[in-house]
Amino acid sequence: MLSRQQLIDQIKQKKSFLCVGLDTDLEKIPAFLHNYADPIFEFNKRIIDATRDLCVAYKPNAAFYESYGVKGLQSLISTYEYLPKDCLSIIDAKRGDIGNTSDRYARAFFDEAATGMGFDAITITPYMGHDSITPYLAYEGKWVIILALTSSVGSKDFQYLQTNEGLLHEAVINKCNTLAGTDRIMFVVGATKGAEFENIRKHAPHNFLLVPGVGAQGGSLEDVCRYGMTPECGLLVNASRSIIYASNGEDFADAARAEALKLQQQMAEELEKAGISPS
Numbered sequence: 464m465l466s467r468q469q470l471i472d473q474i475k476q477k478k479s480f481l482c483v484g485l486d487t488d489l490e491k492i493p494a495f496l497h498n499y500a501d502p503i504f505e506f507n508k509r510i511i512d513a514t515r516d517l518c519v520a521y522k523p524n525a526a527f528y529e530s531y532g533v534k535g536l537q538s539l540i541s542t543y544e545y546l547p548k549d550c551l552s553i554i555d556a557k558r559g560d561i562g563n564t565s566d567r568y569a570r571a572f573f574d575e576a577a578t579g580m581g582f583d584a585i586t587i588t589p590y591m592g593h594d595s596i597t598p599y600l601a602y603e604g605k606w607v608i609i610l611a612l613t614s615s616v617g618s619k620d621f622q623y624l625q626t627n628e629g630l631l632h633e634a635v636i637n638k639c640n641t642l643a644g645t646d647r648i649m650f651v652v653g654a655t656k657g658a659e660f661e662n663i664r665k666h667a668p669h670n671f672l673l674v675p676g677v678g679a680q681g682g683s684l685e686d687v688c689r690y691g692m693t694p695e696c697g698l699l700v701n702a703s704r705s706i707i708y709a710s711n712g713e714d715f716a717d718a719a720r721a722e723a724l725k726l727q728q729q730m731a732e733e734l735e736k737a738g739i740s741p742s
């Protein structure tokens with residue numbers, strides 16, 4: 464379990480706010496890994512070994528595991544067990560349902576004794592309201608990461624609609640921040656939204672933001688930092704495909720490390736510009 468302060472300390476020590484996304488697809492991993500009993504885990508293990516000093520979080524996306532049924536779930540559990548304890552473990556599940564169902568989702572991903580998985584954080588959708596979110600908050604110390612303004616093209620369909628409480632994603636942020644403190648709540652804001660981070664920070668000045676969309680989706684790390692960084696950094700920037708599929712040859716882990724290193728070096732520069740360093 465990683466608290467807000469421990470996360471900030473890790474960011475300062477590693478000079479990185481990189482989250483490596485484990486969107487592991489059997490059709491994209493190197494062919495030789497299919498000789499292993501659990502190719503997905505073998506791939507993840509090597510990616511983790513190659514990147515653990517360069518990042519502060521890992522984010523397996525549940526869809527990539529659930530789509531392989533029982534075997535995929537076992538790969539997810541093995542991956543969870545292997546994740547370094549000094550990194551935030553995020554399950555990108557994007558769940559959302561009525562209270563008693565949310566309670567089951569929370570148990571599935573947070574209750575290690577029951578399921579073998581005790582992730583530090585889960586992504587959820589907010590549209591069923593407060594009672595769909597509070598069951599996750601019942602797990603002391605766990606983070607809830609709520610979709611606010613996504614990187615998707617379709618984010619325009621609903622997230623910018625005007626409501627009595629401002630734009631829909633602003634209303635989401637304001638309401639969710641009444642449910643718990645910034646030591647428990649983060650928001651997802653896509654890197655593809657660049658300058659929008661200035662407005663997001665008016666509504667979420669202190670929350671950590673999980674930012675997908677650099678790399679394969681073309682978002683700008685520079686813009687995210689210019690408009691979204693706080694004195695405590697306040698950002699976790701995710702890259703999945705651009706890192707884990709940098710090569711599909713035998714050198715895939717080295718290639719993943721090289722991509723992660725490029726991002727970490729840019730992040731170190733941004734942290735230095737902002738005067739954020741180990742105390």
Ligand SMILES: O=c1ccn([C@@H]2O[C@H](COP(=O)(O)O)[C@@H](O)[C@H]2O)c(=O)[nH]1
Binds near residue numbers: 524613651677703
């Ligand atoms: O708005 C969102 C919310 C979540 N995602 C997820 O992040 C990663 C991005 O992967 P890349 O390969 O780096 O594009 C993926 O798991 C998405 O489901 C997002 O992209 N945008």
